Amino acid sequence: MIDTAVQVVLLLVMPPLLLGVITKTKAAIAGRVGAPLLQPYHDIIKLLRKGSVLSRTTTWVFLAGPAVTCAAVLLAGLLVPMGGQPAPIRFAGDLILFAYLLALGRFFTTIAALDTGSSFEGMGAAREVTFACLAEPALFFGLLALARLTEGLSLSAFFGPGVASAWVDAAPSMVLVLAGLFIVLLAENSRIPFDDPNTHLELTMIHEVMVLDHGGPALGTVLYGAAVKLFVLSSLVARLAVPMETGQPLLRWPVFIASVLMVAVVIGLVESTMARLRLLHVPNLLVGACLLTGFGFILLLGSPR
Amino acid sequence: MRPIELILVAAALQACSGLPGLLGTGPSRWGERTAAAMFALAAALGMLGVLLPADGTDTPLSASWGLPGGDLAVAIDPVSRAFLLPVLLIPALGAVYGLGYWRQADHPTNGRKLRVFYGLMPAAMTVVVLAQNGIVFLMAWEVMAIAGFFLVSTEDDQRASREAAWVYFIAAHLGTLCLFGMFAVLHSAAGSFDFDAIAASRMAPPLTTAAFLLGLMGFGIKAGLMPLHVWLPGAHANAPSHVSAVLSGVMLKMGIYGLVRMTSLLPAPPTWWGGALLALGAVSAILGLVFAMAQHDLKRLLAYSSIENVGVITIGLGLALLGRSTGNPAWAVLGLGGAILHVWNHSLFKPLLFFGAGSILHGAGTRQIDHLGGLSRRMPRTAGLFLVGCVAICALPPLNGFASELLIYLGLLGTLDGQGGLPSAAAVVPVLALAGGLAAVAFAKLFGTAFLGEPRTETARHAHESPLAMILPMSVLAALCVAVGAFAAVLAPLLDRAIAGWWSAVGTQVPSVVEVSPLRWLPLTSAAIFLVSGVAIVALRRAMRTTAIRPGTWDCGYAEPSPRMQYTGSSFSQFAGSLFSWALLPRVDAPRIRGLFPPTGRFRSEVPDAVLDRMVLPSARLATHFLRWARVLQRGKIQIYMLYVLLTVLALFVSTFVL
Structure with missing residues (x-):
């Protein structure tokens, strides 16, 4: 019960911190002081208070986009086990609900972008759905490998106590799956090398360009939803990378928070050392992610479960 | 009355629904109204028959009719009950829709012909599902195919309709020919055309293999599996929209019914049968959507997406067959349960989308996606209902498409379990995931281009909302999509009985669908999604209420944007299509641009069907x-x-x- 409460609170409160950590890491690598860690919270609160401008072209779909996306990723967060504990909602097959909730959010973001009738947002939407086509199989190959390595068919089983022994039994597969899922994480959240969240307006390629016309509270919701998505996927990757079983209830959550922040630091390092890929090369990287997780799965086919 | 009698009365009512209208002349409406009323009555009676408990009165009705090859035998069993639901419901809704869409006054030349065959086809499909004898089955099958021909060629003054109808006719008869062959093989083994006798005969592999391959060909053509789908896109695109809804929502399912029935009659399926169905289903699922998203024509897009859905259903069926080959009842429950649930679900959301496409055609007068735009302002009801259909067909929660795909996914993941030892079947899981991503491309393109943004042409600017007779059936279907999405578990008893009837191996306990799947969780998750999204939308609208300024969309400083500068549907799907250009091989006719002031050029692209x-x-x-x-x-x-x-x-x- 307490663990559920902690998870809900963390899910609601912690996501913008990851954005702050990524920015801070990038600033540190570049030798700058950078924005305060809590800056994303201030940004979101400021935006939620602001007035806004709605295009004449838009309909109710335009506001449904951020709202449904935010709702979908929050619910997806309830399916993810955090802190090594089973998730608040878990059942056999919840991984499919998880993936399709993210897809629901994506669909509504996409049609909200198309609602404006702007070519830029149309381009962003087209890219988003195209890259998702390739990211989904990579994600599912990874989940298949984990299904083969652990007992049960829910995210709580895949990312539960079995992860540590999976590393012992099948380290090569786990390395491949971890790498593949990290690429999926970067792609799903439009980070470098897929997209550069720091460029604004017409210069960005995917996510930011889809929300070009959203302002005020709508933009605040978009930013918050994106942060939650980053947090949810990061907590999965963090669990794979740090499958520590503390045994101490009090240590459980600090370890979880530290490992998620570590993923944020790694994202910051990636963003500091890489440049954005050319758009036409992005599919290659995603196919590469499919191959990584796919090989991770195939390696396991020979051995009995 | 016994259930079977109720259903036969329903079939008779359907078959005769077009006849009273033949007596009338002129533009009077009573003919079409009578037809719709008869359809409604047939649906009510038939549903009663399907849902009445099977209390030992399900004995076959049979009559001697002097033809060689057995008696006129019909019966209702759990499998036929499952397939009767769409056969009864969808044509009735289509008949009501037709009152607004194909009014006698607007179509004096072909309205009566349409209604005669529109009644005949569902009646024939009812008999197909009830038939207990190969001869009865083939006769009903043939009536269905021929009625379909006249329905596709309703507008026989149009060249496109005539050509589509001929392709359909040839393909349908090629399929029937294969079925003749299949029943001949079965007869040679069992000595009878009666299904009971065929099931009782212990057939040996060379004969069962021949029957399976012939049946797969014959039923695969009807179901529209890639690469046997040649007739499907043209027929669906050129038939009137409520006919397309019945073709896609119901008639394709007769091919699936045939596969289900055939596999239940053949003993001891080897594992390669299930593997073949998995492979065919996977190819159909991916390529169906790849072609769907590249289409410029609204109804062709929907038609290709039917191929994908049939592919998903076939994947489920293949999994069920694998379960029977390896003695894993749980696979069969999830595979066949998911397949039948998807049959129902597709027969809800695809007719909804075809009705919506009909509304667009009715209101804006074009099927070209790129000539539309901004319709949600002029046709708000159609837009909302169409969006429900789009979300459902992308298998997104909380709607019904998700429930059936969840079962199939779960069954495929179950093959990873050591028992049975076919973990490679799980490799279909990423294929389904890819199909899910592609579906989002196709339907975001369709909805976004047609209903959102600014109107791209004058016809779209002056579109008008459809009458109540068209909105009402769509509302019913949309409500059912929501209801099944949350309460699929209510349908579990029907599924359980159908699966047990199909499995039919003595001595094994087949688990219930709700025992092996999380269907019981769906009410909770659906409620959560609706509630949280609803709260978020309301809160956001309230926060945005202060908005007073309503400028145009940000155009990056360009002063005179025109609606033609919007991203088109073709552009939207171009990037995803480029990843599959090896399959699409689009024909592009582009001008070569030379010099500083190139002359006016024309660009044209189309995607011919690969097969x-x-x-x-x-x-x-x-x-x-x-x-x-x-x-x-x-x-x-x-x-x-x-x-x-x-x-x-x-x-x-x-x-x-x-x-």
């Missing part, structure tokens, strides 16, 4: 060229053909004596 336009038609042309000499036999007089039939029968008769 029909690239393989079948060229080889057919080649064949006609080389078989010119055979035209001597074709005299175009019916007497000559009767003579041929007589001579063939005589020759066969003589040969039985000689051999």
Whole structure:
């Protein structure tokens, strides 16, 4: 019960911190002081208070986009086990609900972008759905490998106590799956090398360009939803990378928070050392992610479960 | 009355629904209204028959009718109950929709013909599902196919309709020919055309293999599995929209029904049968959507997406067959349960989308996606209902498409379990995931281009909302999509009985669908999604209420944007399509741009069907060229053909004596 409460609170409160950590890491690598860690919270609160401008072209779909996306990723967060504990909602097959909730959010973001009738947002939407086509199989190959390595068919089983022994039994597969899922994480959240969240307006390629016309509270919701998505996927990757079983209830959550922040630091390092890929090369990287997780799965086919 | 009698009365009502209208002349509406009323009554009676408990009164009705090959035998069993639901419901909704969409006053020349065959086809499908004998089955199958031909060619003054109808006719008969072959093989093994006798005969592999392959071909053509789908896109696009809804929502499912029935009759399926269905289903799922997203024509897009859905259903069926081969009831429950649930779900959201496409055609007068835009302002009800259909067909929670795909996913993941040892079947999981991503491309393109943004043409600017007769059936379907999405578990008893009937192996306990799947969780998750999204939307709208300024969309400083500068549907799907250009092979006719001031150019692109336009038609042309000499036999007089039939029968008769 307490663990559920902690998870809900963390899910609601912690996501913008990851954005702050990524920015801070990038600033540190570049030798700058950078924005305060809590800056994303201030940004979101400021935006939620602001007035806004709605295009004449838009309909109710335009506001449904951020709202449904935010709702979908929050619910997806309830399916993810955090802190090594089973998730608040878990059942056999919840991984499919998880993936399709993210897809629901994506669909509504996409049609909200198309609602404006702007070519830029149309381009962003087209890219988003195209890259998702390739990211989904990579994600599912990874989940298949984990299904083969652990007992049960829910995210709580895949990312539960079995992860540590999976590393012992099948380290090569786990390395491949971890790498593949990290690429999926970067792609799903439009980070470098897929997209550069720091460029604004017409210069960005995917996510930011889809929300070009959203302002005020709508933009605040978009930013918050994106942060939650980053947090949810990061907590999965963090669990794979740090499958520590503390045994101490009090240590459980600090370890979880530290490992998620570590993923944020790694994202910051990636963003500091890489440049954005050319758009036409992005599919290659995603196919590469499919191959990584796919090989991770195939390696396991020979051995009995 | 016994359930079977109720259903036969329903079939009779459907079959006769078009006849009263033939008596009337002029633009009077009573003919079409009578037809719709008869359909509604048939649906009510039939549903009662399907849902009445099976209390031992399910004995077959049979009558001797003097034809060789067995009695006129019909019966209702759990599998036929499952497939009867769409056969009864969708045509009735389509008939109501037709009151607004194909009014006698607007279509004086073909309205009556349409209604006669529109009644005949569901009646024939009802009999197909009830038939307990190969001869009855084939006769009903043939009536269905021919009624379909006249329905596709409703607008026989249009060249496109005529061509689509001919392709359909040839494909349908090729399929029927395979089914003749299949029943001949079954008869040679069992000595009877009765399904009971066929099921009771212990057939051996060479015969079962032949029957399976012939049946797969024949039923696969009807279901529209890639690469047997040649007739499907043209027929769906060129038929009137409520006919397309019945073709896609119901008639394709007759192919699936045939596969389910055939596999239940054949004993001991080897594992490669299930593997073949998995592979065919996976190819159909991916390529169906790849072609769907590249289409420019609203209804062709929907038609190709039907291929994908049939592929998903076939994946479920393949999994169920694997379960039977390896003795894993849980796979069969999830596979067949998911397949039948998806049959129902597709028969809800695809007719909804075809009705919506009909509304667009009715209101804006074009099927070209790129000529539309901004319709949600002019047609708000259609837009909202169409969005429900789009979300459902992308298998997104909380709607019904998700429930059935969840079962199939779960079944495929279950094959990873050590028992049975077929973990490679789980490799279909990422294929389904890819299909999910592609579906989002196709339907975000469709909804976004047609309903959102600014109108791209004058016709779209002056579109009008459809009358209540068209909105009402769509509302019913949308409500059912939501209801099934949350309460699929309510349907579990129907599924359980159908699965147990199909499995039919004595001694194994088949678990219930709700035991092996999380269907019981769906009410909670659906409620959560609706609630949280609803709260978020309301809160956001309230926060945005202060908005007073309503400028145009940000145009990056360009002062005079025009609606034609919007991203088109073709552009939207171009990037995703480029990843699959090896399959699409689009024909692009682009001007070459030279110099500083190039002259006016024209750009044209189309995606020909990979099988029909690239393989079948060229080889057919080649064949006609080389078989010119055979035209001597074709005299175009019916007497000559009767003579041929007589001579063939005589020759066969003589040969039985000689051999």
